Amino acid sequence: MNATIMLGKRALREAVRQPDALFMTMFIPIFFLIVNTGQAAELFPSGSTDFLNGQGYGAFQLPITLLLAASFGMAALFLVEEIEGGYFDKLRAIPIPRYAMVLGRLVAEGAKCIVIASLIVLIALPFGITIASGFFGFLLLIGLTALWGVVYAGFMQLIALKSRSAAATNSGGLIFFPLLFLTPNFVPRDMLTEPMEVAATVNPVTYLMEAMRSLILDDLDWEKILTGFGVVAALGVVMLVLNVRMIKRYD
């Protein structure tokens, strides 16, 4: 565990020394929040739109903003840079548990996501977005965002470890990215067209988004919250098993 923490600290230092990457991680999701809210807010006025529970449309858009921000992690790109540059082999020649080499970056990614998600929510508050489930709900919201960030970064790391190429890792992200949008991100699931509703229902990210949305718009709806945590935990277990298997077989 010590090695994981040490490598995690290193990854955090690395992120702090690349502030432009952190800026883009926040800028693009906030840009989408503003643009999407600006385009659709008049269609869904807060007073007459039931699913908004009295809040503005921005509150409905906040979950996709947070998920987007958590999905812009640089862990896999830093990892592949290390593989291409030879430092990864240097670490492999040290007697540390193999899992620490993948977990270290994921721990750092989780910590980074906590900071970024908290900042985004704080930026959103003055624009009338509130967290209806209170401070505890805010903590759960940040926790869910961070866990998604870790899971997403873990799947990207798999591509990095398998391909060992920055270009392939970048392209690999495009495979997962549509999952964020095959969700009820503009309207609730029951208002989607049938094909989109089917796609959203089989997409695990939907349940995560609905859990996050319930924390913002409703009081604590434990069924939705536990479903969201359950989905992210299941994906996390799959991601961890695959990562550890991949690093142990790395030749």
Place this chain on the structure above:
Amino acid sequence: MNETSGPAVLAEGLVKHYTGRGDATVEAVRGVDLEVSSGEIFGFLGPNGAGKSTTVRMLTTLLTITSGRAEVAGVDIARDPDGARRRIGVALQEAGLDPRQTGRELLVLHGRLFGLSASAAAERAQELLALVDIEDAADRVTKGYSGGMKRRLDLAAALVHEPEVLFLDEPTTGLDPASRLTVWEELRRINGHGTTIFLTTQYLEEADQLCNRIAIIDGGLIVREGTPAALKADLRERRGDGMEPTLDEVFLDATGRTRARAAGEVQEVTA
């Protein structure tokens, strides 16, 4: 440093096959036998693609062995890879450094990962920064280091835990002559403290200057092994011209290459 009796490096029938697309198998190393004594500087030479780096990567636990066995400092590398890793230092062909860490941070991290306490790792980092003469740049990120500084820091990182055997894969490739001489001096000094050095190089002069013994690998097999003097004497005897051969000539003779081929397959063209 833990001294072990017996050879520092022992390889028996070491084989590495790669399976490419369409199940095509590439035999990178085809049965290497090696024995390097404790305290030696051992040179491992060979043309490009001969199997040098593959052998080093197997001996340093970075590549799995297809067949055969190997021990480093008395530890079977397949059975106890972590045990072997504790006893070896590795500096590979590319100076593998984290570009966003400072030299000091990198050395401290390596010390900590090898189990040193925070204060011991900081102290060891300071010693090594002085040893490789990059104290002035210690708190700058390594991205801005020159090629020579990167090599020296890479070497320092390989020495953090005072390894018994140091593996260096082409440690002076790409360095200017002054930096190369500095690295040679470092290696002699490190070897003077009892560390066995296993060195691959493409520079025959380097092998001649530094190494107690050398092995030449070609096509995945060892084709010559001995002290530079013995290998030269053997060639002189076989040529029978009484002229002292250079190590370049020994290398060309061992690998079946001529100067013309080595220079790029020169052919005579007539109009």
